[in-house]
Amino acid sequence: MSVNTQKAALRKHLLEKRDATSAELREISSEKIHQNLKKISAYTNSQNIACYFPIGSEINTNDIMLDILGQNKNLLLPRITNDNLQFFVVSNLEKLEKGNFEIMEPKDSCKKAEKIDCVLIPTVGVSKSGVRLGYGKGYYDRFLSLIDAVKISLTYSKQIVKSIPNEPHDVKIDWIVTEDENVKIS
């Protein structure tokens, strides 16, 4: 089986599992993930934080985004341009509009991010060696290969798997934050 086929099968399985999470459990886990995230000094020391607007059964990042704004830090959110992620400074959540894939994106009036200290990454699956599975378009691999920032996967603990096929373009993450634990990738 090719690596792509293996990844596709794992992605399908993990997305089905994630989509089966009840809305209530998703909210409880998202809140715990927010609390665990705040125990990581590389995160709390960051001034410029890239986050994402949640879709489907992803971890709900609303409180995280509000907390970043409330602390007068720079909240950075992505737009997709020519298949690349580009991050913009969002001074409040009203500066968002519906973009590709029905995802809320920064409006044109937002300034491009100049510095990114830390990236919170939506995750379909991840292994404790730091290999991450996304939706299969490589958006974050392409983006993360260009910057030097602390890379944090936000994920339910049930999305951690023993191993994920690793390709040269896959960018390893630094931390996994789940509702149960923080895992630092060595």
Ligand code: ADP
């Ligand atoms: P995901 O990380 O979203 O689960 P993959 O790791 O399978 O998806 O990557 C999907 C595709 O994205 C790859 O087959 C590759 O063509 C492309 N890709 C990923 N990273 C890069 C990169 N740094 N440069 C060019 N193409 C890339």
Ligand code: MG
């Ligand atoms: Mg990848």
